[in-house]
Amino acid sequence: MAHKACIIRGDGIGPEISDATERIIAASGVDIEWIPLDAGLKCVEAGEPIVPDRTLDKIAEVGVALKAPMTTPIGKGSVSPNVTLRKRLDLFACVRPAKSFPGVPTPFEGLDVVIFRENTEDLYAQIEYMETPAVAMSTKIISEPGTERICRSAFEYARANGRKIVTCVHKANIMKVSDGLFLRTFQRVAQDYPDIESWDVIVDALCMQLVTKWRQFDVLVLPNLYGDIVSDLAAGMMGGLGVAPGANYGTHAAVFEAVHGSAPKYTGQNKVNPMALLLSGTLMLRHLGERKAAEDIEAAVSQTVSAGIKTYDLGGTAKTSEFADAVCSLLKG
Numbered sequence: 001m002a003h004k005a006c007i008i009r010g011d012g013i014g015p016e017i018s019d020a021t022e023r024i025i026a027a028s029g030v031d032i033e034w035i036p037l038d039a040g041l042k043c044v045e046a047g048e049p050i051v052p053d054r055t056l057d058k059i060a061e062v063g064v065a066l067k068a069p070m071t072t073p074i075g076k077g078s079v080s081p082n083v084t085l086r087k088r089l090d091l092f093a094c095v096r097p098a099k100s101f102p103g104v105p106t107p108f109e110g111l112d113v114v115i116f117r118e119n120t121e122d123l124y125a126q127i128e129y130m131e132t133p134a135v136a137m138s139t140k141i142i143s144e145p146g147t148e149r150i151c152r153s154a155f156e157y158a159r160a161n162g163r164k165i166v167t168c169v170h171k172a173n174i175m176k177v178s179d180g181l182f183l184r185t186f187q188r189v190a191q192d193y194p195d196i197e198s199w200d201v202i203v204d205a206l207c208m209q210l211v212t213k214w215r216q217f218d219v220l221v222l223p224n225l226y227g228d229i230v231s232d233l234a235a236g237m238m239g240g241l242g243v244a245p246g247a248n249y250g251t252h253a254a255v256f257e258a259v260h261g262s263a264p265k266y267t268g269q270n271k272v273n274p275m276a277l278l279l280s281g282t283l284m285l286r287h288l289g290e291r292k293a294a295e296d297i298e299a300a301v302s303q304t305v306s307a308g309i310k311t312y313d314l315g316g317t318a319k320t321s322e323f324a325d326a327v328c329s330l331l332k333g
């Protein structure tokens, strides 16, 4: 029976990498009934909200979506369609696996960390104002329930996936109240998982240790802002934005998306790397219980890249569609 999954093909490079991803997933033999949905700039241009209710309702009903990148409109009062989706669907856990991928050049061989970024609180609450004409204020919100659910997700993931250590990343030495609550909540949750080691580290030390001793880290759990920054650091360590996948989980829905944005300057050039969205697609396949297809796709991608068929960002000359053709022919062969 076909799985149902929503797809937002996005804008900028979104449609090109969506096309490559859909073709490769079809070549793996998994039957997906894609439900195309609208969001982003084209909705705004048509006078609609940036993420229409019908899109949110359908994702909530189906429970799963693959989302290509979308441009954030520029201008006063503009909101990001990506942040809107995460907030309205309460996708509280942003999960980004950062793993060195066979065939993708990186000095960080053996990198294999999974980042759990809290997705709804912290300085992203967007409560900002001018206290005086010369002083700007921004409110950082950390709640105990919000922290507990991201920490529990990280420990549950560790347990289900044979991971050994969960590390809490914070700055509780300076932000003793907000990050102090995050750390204390983590330590309380950790007591329910005696089979998993728990560590904590200050975010600046983590950044240094991640690039010097990356093998010692396993699962990381972070508040929103540190999670955002460390995810991009880890994406760079994997080999760049072109290869870094991600997933956003809530209680009722999961949305899978690349770490990168819509890269507008490359729109329509058939040039960019579809790997990040494709690997987000393999996270989706695992979520749907299609582990074998996910492994087959990852093996075919690795073989393709190792054979030198790769896009410009990895030092190759292959077009987006040529890369997809090569992966498809391995899967069908």
Ligand code: NAD
Residues within 6 Å of the ligand: 068, 069, 070, 071, 072, 073, 080, 082, 241, 242, 257, 258, 259, 260, 261, 262, 263, 264, 265, 272, 273, 274, 275, 276, 313
């Ligand atoms: P970006 O990630 O779109 O692109 C930055 C640069 O990274 C590109 O110019 C390109 O050199 C490289 N790059 C990105 N994706 C690549 C790929 N698949 N293959 C090869 N190279 C790739 O970041 P930006 O230019 O700052 O943002 C563009 C727009 O995307 C903005 O409107 C931003 O708000 C939005 N954005 C959306 C998301 C999302 O949809 N989740 C995430 C980040 C940014």
